[in-house]
Amino acid sequence: MSTATVPVEGEEWVSRADAAELARCSEATIKRLEGKHDLETRTGVNGQTLLRLADLVRLGRINPADLPSGATASGTAELRRTQDQLVATQRELGEVRGRLAERDAVVATLTGQVSEKDRQIRKLTDIIDSLGLALCEKAAR
Numbered sequence: 023m024s025t026a027t028v029p030v031e032g033e034e035w036v037s038r039a040d041a042a043e044l045a046r047c048s049e050a051t052i053k054r055l056e057g058k059h060d061l062e063t064r065t066g067v068n069g070q071t072l073l074r075l076a077d078l079v080r081l082g083r084i085n086p087a088d089l090p091s092g093a094t095a096s097g098t099a100e101l102r103r104t105q106d107q108l109v110a111t112q113r114e115l116g117e118v119r120g121r122l123a124e125r126d127a128v129v130a131t132l133t134g135q136v137s138e139k140d141r142q143i144r145k146l147t148d149i150i151d152s153l154g155l156a157l158c159e160k161a162a163r
Contacts (some may be wrong), residue, residue, distance in 0.1 A: 033074055033076060034075040034076075034095055035066075035073065035074055036072060036075050036099070037066060037071070038071050039070075040095060040099035040100075041083075043099035044095055044099050044102070045083040052073070052083075055078075055081065055083065056073065059077070059081060061074070
């Protein structure tokens with residue numbers, strides 16, 4: 023693995039994480055490619071390993087058609103990560119909505135049961151009141 027200190031003007035360098043996202047593989051796979059193909063790397067400002075985008079395209083790991091014209095590879099990788107997060111969030115939202123619908127159904131069932139019990143209690147209260155009244159009338163005779 024060699025390290026470039028001065029990039030050629032116009033070359034785009036991407037982090038391992040971005041390279042993995044663009045190649046739709048793991049960072050470990052990208053790291054293995056570095057050693058297997060003796061890819062030129064350099065160290066970025068944050069200490070991250072950068073790879074030349076053209077090398078990954080040349081190896082067939084990244085399809086040039088997947089890179090929108092006018093967009094950077096890093097921006098495209100970030101867009102893909104954001105899209106993946108959006109899909110996961112939408113899936114989670116669907117699950118939450120499903121649980122909410124189930125909860126609403128249970129609440130409706132319980133509300134109906136409580137209403138029925140209230141009706142039964144009122145009916146029993148009326149029966150007890152009428153029995154008490156009948157008992158008072160019988161005692162008064």
